[in-house]
Amino acid sequence: MQNEELKIEVSEAIDRGELFGSLDSNLKIIEEYFGITIIQRDNELILKGEKGIEAHKVLAEMMSIISAGEKLDTQKINYVIALCENGMSYKESKINKDIICFTYKGKPLKPKTIGQKEYVNSIRKKDIVFGVGPAGTGKTYIAVAMAISAFKNKEIQKIILARPAVEAGERLGFLPGDLQEKVDPYLRPLYDALYDILGREGALRLKEKEVIEVVPLAYMRGRTLDNSFIILDEAQNTTKEQMKMFLTRLGFGSKAVVTGDITQIDLPRGKKSGLVDAIHVLEPVKDIDFCYLKDVDVVRHELVKKIINAYERYYKNHPEPEEKDELK
Secondary structure, eight states, X not given: OTTOEEEEEOOTTSOHHHHHOGGGHHHHHHHHHHTOEEEXXXXXXXXXXXXXXXXXXXXXXXXHHHHTTOOOOHHHHHHHHHHHHTTOOHHHHTGGGXXXXXXXXXXXXXXXSHHHHHHHHXXXXXXXXXXXXXXXXXXXXXXXXXXXXXXXXXXXXXXXXXXXXXXXXXXXXXXXXXHHHHHHHHHHHHHHHHHHHHOHHHHHHHHHTTSEEEEEGGGGTTOOBOSEEEEEOSGGGSOHHHHHHHHTTBOTTOEEEEEEOTTOOOSOTTOOOHHHHHHHHHTXXXXXXXXXXXXXXXXXXXXXXXXXXXXXXHHHHSOOSSOOOOOO
């Protein structure tokens, strides 16, 4: 079986530099993952090894990505491998066809994984969506992009971004500045997403006009929010009471997206996460969608996915003695 060979033809229309990568780095990823050898000969690649069929599928997908005008990078190649291993196809998913919006520089923002595409579709269809998953899966960024798209399409009149500032009580009293300046560091990731999509000047201009609000969750109490796109970020750090308070702010013509990572709860011991509680309480409600993004949807540095998996493996084999909030 080790001498089994498969050949795949590389069309003249395919940019070999893009396909092979710098110093054949893309081919080396395939070789290392599948334990095969790839030999270049004229307009063919010869695959030697037991998993040549699997590698053949991945290379065919990579060529279709290049033909569609997309750029290949390590993250995308690893994602294509993960899809092929699960009997799925990047090409058939048509991820690259779905444009959420354009940045201020004219760059189209698209979902990068099937999980992200399903998340986008849920936000389009439902008025309340929970995006739950590990760091780096684009939960917040996509929600902000969808909010900006809805505003540009005149579907809503206001964007409200909120976060629970876990440490934003008396513990911040020693910091200089007014309350807004004290809590701004906790809201920075939301500002970063706004600046990346709208540009700093564009985001600040809409903030000055109060079209965009970036606020601590506590500021939401007592309000009714009509014609708004409301995002609650880091929702795993809400209490049950705060989560109920947030969800009941929803007014006419509004949408709400709740994002969080149940593996990174920073609440004091004994406090149950409002996100975990909401999943148990609201999952039967048919008009609310729950999107569970996974490690395969991580779109940061490839090491982020490996770090997430390493933590999961370790704590699966070394469970902590104290009681934890987690989904059953």
